[in-house]
Amino acid sequence: xxxxxxxxxxxxxxxxxxxxxxxxxINAGEVHAIMGxxxxxxxxxxxxxxxxxxxxxxxxTITFDGHDLLEMETEERAVAGMLLGFQHPVEIPGVxxxxxxxxxxxxxxxxxxxxxxxxxxxxxxxRELVASMDMDDAFLHRGVNAGFSGGEKKRNEILQMLLLExxxxxxxxxxxxxxxxxxxxxxxxxxxxRGEERGIILVTHYQRLLNYVEPDFVHVLYKGKIIKSGxxxxxxxxxxxxxxxxLEEAS
Amino acid sequence: xxxxxxxxxxxxxPETAAAPKAIARxxxxxxxxxxxxxxxxxxxxxxxLRAIQRGExxxxxxxxxxxxxxxxxxxxxxxxxxFIDGVFEGVPxxxxxxxxxTALPDADEDTRQAAFSPTPAPSVENPNDALVTLxxxxxxxxxxxxxxxxxxxxxxxVVEWLDGATESVMSHPRxxxxxxxxxxxxxxxxxxxxxxxxxWRNSVIVSTIAANAVLTxxxxxxxxxxxxxxxxxxxSLERDARYHxxxxxxxxxxxxxxxxxxxxxxxxxxxxxxxxxxxxKQVLDTHTRITHAAADTTSNEHYRTIADDAGRGIFKGRxxxxxxxxxxxxxxxxxxxxxSDNAEIDAKPELEIYADDVSCSHGATIGRLxxxxxxxxxxxxxxxxxxxxxxxxxxxxxxxxxxxxxELRDWLTERVEQRLGDRDTAGNETA
Numbered sequence: 001x002x003x004x005x006x007x008x009x010x011x012x013x014x015x016x017x018x019x020x021x022x023x024x025x026i027n028a029g030e031v032h033a034i035m036g037x038x039x040x041x042x043x044x045x046x047x048x049x050x051x052x053x054x055x056x057x058x059x060x061t062i063t064f065d066g067h068d069l070l071e072m073e074t075e076e077r078a079v080a081g082m083l084l085g086f087q088h089p090v091e092i093p094g095v096x097x098x099x100x101x102x103x104x105x106x107x108x109x110x111x112x113x114x115x116x117x118x119x120x121x122x123x124x125x126x127r128e129l130v131a132s133m134d135m136d137d138a139f140l141h142r143g144v145n146a147g148f149s150g151g152e153k154k155r156n157e158i159l160q161m162l163l164l165e166x167x168x169x170x171x172x173x174x175x176x177x178x179x180x181x182x183x184x185x186x187x188x189x190x191x192x193x194r195g196e197e198r199g200i201i202l203v204t205h206y207q208r209l210l211n212y213v214e215p216d217f218v219h220v221l222y223k224g225k226i227i228k229s230g231x232x233x234x235x236x237x238x239x240x241x242x243x244x245x246x247l248e249e250a251s
Numbered sequence: 252x253x254x255x256x257x258x259x260x261x262x263x264x265p266e267t268a269a270a271p272k273a274i275a276r277x278x279x280x281x282x283x284x285x286x287x288x289x290x291x292x293x294x295x296x297x298x299x300l301r302a303i304q305r306g307e308x309x310x311x312x313x314x315x316x317x318x319x320x321x322x323x324x325x326x327x328x329x330x331x332x333x334f335i336d337g338v339f340e341g342v343p344x345x346x347x348x349x350x351x352x353t354a355l356p357d358a359d360e361d362t363r364q365a366a367f368s369p370t371p372a373p374s375v376e377n378p379n380d381a382l383v384t385l386x387x388x389x390x391x392x393x394x395x396x397x398x399x400x401x402x403x404x405x406x407x408x409v410v411e412w413l414d415g416a417t418e419s420v421m422s423h424p425r426x427x428x429x430x431x432x433x434x435x436x437x438x439x440x441x442x443x444x445x446x447x448x449x450x451w452r453n454s455v456i457v458s459t460i461a462a463n464a465v466l467t468x469x470x471x472x473x474x475x476x477x478x479x480x481x482x483x484x485x486x487s488l489e490r491d492a493r494y495h496x497x498x499x500x501x502x503x504x505x506x507x508x509x510x511x512x513x514x515x516x517x518x519x520x521x522x523x524x525x526x527x528x529x530x531x532k533q534v535l536d537t538h539t540r541i542t543h544a545a546a547d548t549t550s551n552e553h554y555r556t557i558a559d560d561a562g563r564g565i566f567k568g569r570x571x572x573x574x575x576x577x578x579x580x581x582x583x584x585x586x587x588x589x590x591s592d593n594a595e596i597d598a599k600p601e602l603e604i605y606a607d608d609v610s611c612s613h614g615a616t617i618g619r620l621x622x623x624x625x626x627x628x629x630x631x632x633x634x635x636x637x638x639x640x641x642x643x644x645x646x647x648x649x650x651x652x653x654x655x656x657x658e659l660r661d662w663l664t665e666r667v668e669q670r671l672g673d674r675d676t677a678g679n680e681t682a
Binding site: 050051052053073074077078079083084086089090091092093095099100103104107108111143144160164 | 644
């Protein structure tokens with residue numbers, strides 16, 4: 001059974017159709033990159049998968065780990081193992097990072113029928129992850145993303161993923177706006193998540209990230225449809241030739 | 252238009268007041284002229300005193316019952332100054348060195364003169380001064396808190412306003428706080444209604460902070476369904492003095508709190524931090540007026556309101572920078588959260604600047620919970636209710652975090668969380 005299966009997905013926002021029949025299958029153990037120019041529907045796809053309000057799915061189905069995803073609330077998707085890494089992680093001053101991490105982990109554990117995590121184990125694990133993301137412990141007691149730089153916000157997204165160990169990590173432009181040091185740390189984090197049990201979708205505008213995280217499959221999204229799929233060489237072609245060549249070829 | 256002083260209030264004017272005779276006499280005359288503020292008075296547009304007008308409150312008879320507050324604040328060895336229905340129970344006997352506490356009627360003439368001569372002086376021209384004038388005319392109870400020069404008073408001084416012990420009682424207590432040069436003290440107002448009775452307290456605190464002294468002043472208005480209160484605080488600061496104010500209002504039927512801060516010496520600094528959480532039909536109103544009368548002074552003001560049900564929150568913050576007061580930094584922000592369709596928040600900043608070398612900013616926001624933040628938390632697996640609660644608590648936490656007493660801060664965090672936990676989220680779901 002595929003981890004994620006999207007069939008003929010059409011989605012509308014404010015009366016405008018943005019996704020026009022997407023088909024995509026992702027199996028555990030695979031890393032997929034979805035690339036596309038601005039306005040191709042990348043973020044819409046992420047939002048629809050995440051369950052964001054305001055998007056209407058007019059046609060098609062999404063099956064996630066055997067569940068009908070479109071019937072699930074955002075939080076149900078999360079505890080079932082799908083985690084969305086935000087293009088623009090939200091600043092929530094007043095809610096401490098450490099608190100969010102613990103609540104998120106416990107929400108997932110509760111859904112799995114497990115007890116709440118014990119504080120000692122939790123803190124130990126979190127501290128290790130913080131160090132591995134090249135972050136300072138002090139960040140745990142700051143507000144969620146509050147006053148973080150762009151790079152810190154993205155590191156925080158990856159940190160959450162490493163802690164929550166989703167079955168499917170959906171990373172929306174996690175590489176945008178990162179300097180090279182931050183990109184390396186973020187990529188290392190993503191590579192650590194790779195594994196037999198887990199699917200990863202990298203939604204990106206740039207090929208650069210794929211130099212550090214090597215995808216198994218690359219898809220080109222254009223005007224709400226996947227117009228071409230291939231292996232990582234497709235990304236290199238996109239970088240070398242630009243979208244235009246491939247768009248013409250596909251049409 | 253102002254409202255005439257109701258008859259029950261006129262007849263309640265005492266023969267003897269705590270103010271020196273001449274002051275009391277003048278105040279009595281002025282109080283009758285001023286009456287009570289009405290909705291047409293600019294400063295009272297959003298808050299009406301109808302409940303007081305109609306209240307037929309009587310002066311306290313001095314029940315003297317041994318009434319305790321419902322909660323014990325987590326404070327280290329506090330000096331408790333208890334006012335039951337405005338009646339002062341007397342000074343404690345273990346007052347530390349450097350601190351002098353005197354019941355107001357026992358204070359000498361000069362001290363009483365000081366207690367009734369705030370800066371700026373109330374004016375018969377100003378309808379907003381009606382209540383302080385009334386207090387001057389009627390005050391019989393109060394306390395004088397004197398901190399000697401260089402004294403550091405570690406024990407928090409807690410004024411407990413325990414209202415509503417007897418039925419329909421009004422009180423007009425007056426407190427004088429004087430900090431000598433380079434001294435420091437913490438004043439806490441613990442405000443709550445101890446019975447089910449309606450009450451009205453019209454209290455005035457006059458404080459003077461001498462050069463290089465620091466006063467931390469925390470007001471905690473806890474629950475009390477039928478409490479009406481009109482509270483006014485005057486603060487004047489000399490050179491290099493600091494005043495840190497934290498105003499937390501969690502309950503009461505109608506609470507109007509006003510701060511008049513006169514920053515009169517260079518190097519002085521003022522923080523005004525506030526949190527108001529009206530719910531039910533509560534009206535929680537704070538007006539602040541900061542006057543920068545000296546050069547090189549700074550002020551930092553940050554107020555937040557969370558209005559639920561049909562609650563109303565009002566914040567008006569005025570900053571006046573006088574002509575000769577150069578190199579001023581004055582920041583003000585007012586952030587407000589509306590949780591229900593029937594709640595209302597009015598926020599109004601007011602800057603009046605007559606100097607030219609000034610760095611000044613203000614901003615007011617009023618909004619609902621951030622949908623983006625809700626989505627973010629839910630995408631991490633948090634239930635909608637939990638996510639909402641977390642965001643609301645987080646919004647309040649940012650101002651609570653500024654309170655310098657750690658135990659009190661933690662206690663308040665918990666209290667606010669409990670309070671938010673009580674709310675019927677389903678009933679307040681917004682479309």
